[in-house]
Amino acid sequence: PTFQNPGGITLTAPRRSEVIELCRRAGVLVVEDNPYGLLSFTGEPVRAMRADAADDVVYLGSFSKTLAPGLRVGWALAPPAVTARLVLAAESAILSQSMFTQLAVERYLATQPWTEQVKAFREMYQERRDAMLDALDEAMPAGASWTRPDGGFFVWLTLPDGVNTKAMLPRAIAARVAYVPGVGFYADGSGGISMRLSYCYPSPERIREGVGRLSAVVRDELALRDTFGSHPSRP
Template identity: 55%
Template sequence: MRLDTDPYLARYASRVQGMSASAIRALFALTARPEIVSFAGGNPAVEALDLEAAEAVAAAVIRESGAIALQYGIGQGRPELREQLVAVMAHENVPGHVDDLVVTAGGQQALELIAKCFVDPGDIVIAEGPTYVGGIGALSSHQADVRHVPMDAEGMQVDALEDLLRQLSAQGRRAKFVYTIPNHQNPAGVSLSIDRRHRLAELAEQYDLLVLEDNPYGLLDFAGRLQPSIRQLVPDRVVYVGTVSKTFAPGVRTGWIAAPHPVRDKLVLLREAADLCPATLTQMVVERWLATQPWREQVKRFRGVYQDKAEAMLGALDEHMPGGVTWTRPSGAFYIWMTVPAGIDTSDLLAKAINHRVAYVPGRGFYADGSGGDQLRLCFSQPSPERIVEGVERFGALLHEELELVRAVYGAHAPAAASRPNEGRGAVG
């Protein structure tokens, strides 16, 4: 239904007036067609999961503790699960205590609760540019004024963050928090360097700044490397979000927030107002999975699957992309961020890509300010390596055609490509 013909328009709260479906969700119906190679949705490769073990764990929960699993729980989440999640954090050297945690329905609910806790209409929130679509959605639903800080091969440009903080301070304003995905960022695929992590911690102290650290991908480094968390550096200034969606399964909808205790108390009240408590059944499945299964080995299997697929995509991009197209080279997780030459709009190009039986997510969805028209996200987690090569070849052929059209229209006066320090043909890793 068009917004301007909606008979309920005058009744809605102002915070939902401008809400619309995300660019990724709008693609799902199209990309489900089997003939299309989809690089759109960032779905984990659950086919790499030990499904027999998952079935046994779920059955054991019902068989042994069904009366508890099917009952209400507490708003903060089961303490037994929180203990297991603290162990997951410790595996990444992220400090935490069972009392710090609030269990959520995945990382997305965590972002929504945090936005609800801190953001009034018009409040400034700083985020990387580009950033996670769901993060923008959570902030926009509370009418945040999102200010982007650019990224390069080392993640968020912290010098640019400092410039923005200085400008805001001179105006007598301050940001409610800075939102960062420091490890294998969605959508850019790059990680925040160690030096920048320390500098971000220093800026948090200097400007009395809160940091929202979103870490879905920290365990998915192809080489198994673990980076220091921002929470590790300045724990009292960080609200940390974790999830098992990328390291176990998104269908169990289990995430968590680790926060200073005054913030934790507010978050518990907010989640109780929203849904009383997290689902006891899925909590107990995750809890038992972490307690009884070799989940670290499962994570290694995921890493191997994603590394094979990343290598397939990067090799195909090197072979089939025309000159002037650049992309990041991830060292973990499953995203590649691409910039196309000026004169090509990736939102307009999508329909042609679907006709070429390949799909991606246009870049504008990853900015709150409408930027990213010459950018796009490729996700390699779902297709097989063979299908990845096939899809990249189709997309490369389309881009070759588009560049010929641009040259035919503009000739020698073709618009100059923007400089993108975070991208380069074979230059970013």
């Protein structure tokens, strides 16, 4: 719900309550998958859904975005009966977690100024988010629209009608820029005119260069569309 992948958007407080209420009535547990929650650019972290509904929510946290993805360490906070079953399921799937990486994380949290490190990440990602939004404002053709994330890693870009971002991807790669086509995030084959852009890894300079290359590819694609007609955005 918070700085979501791929949209970069955040579920509002009233909608959080509505989701919990609907699921409570239907006897359905909510999974709150929140790996980006600490990476807020506006100061205070967004209040977790679990904070107001501990019996209804299984909360998932991860050290992948604030320490190192390669450690493969995360955590779950769940109602006790669910926790017991999660432990059984984990044991049957993977026998045993790596004790070494968990102890490394435990030492890191106990001995290092990790909140300062998260703050440094927030500032770094905010600078990259700003670079991406400025570059999009500057370079994208009319009719394109995009989200303005308040945290996390992603911008969701939607192109004018008649362009298919999956079909366009090889041309983008030939121009040495890449994205994830929107269709990859839908079960029903929609999302064909959208794409996920990530600003977490490249420097602001590389982000500006990448957005510039991408908009050149998009402009070529729109010129093709105008000449030869629309590409179907759904299969």
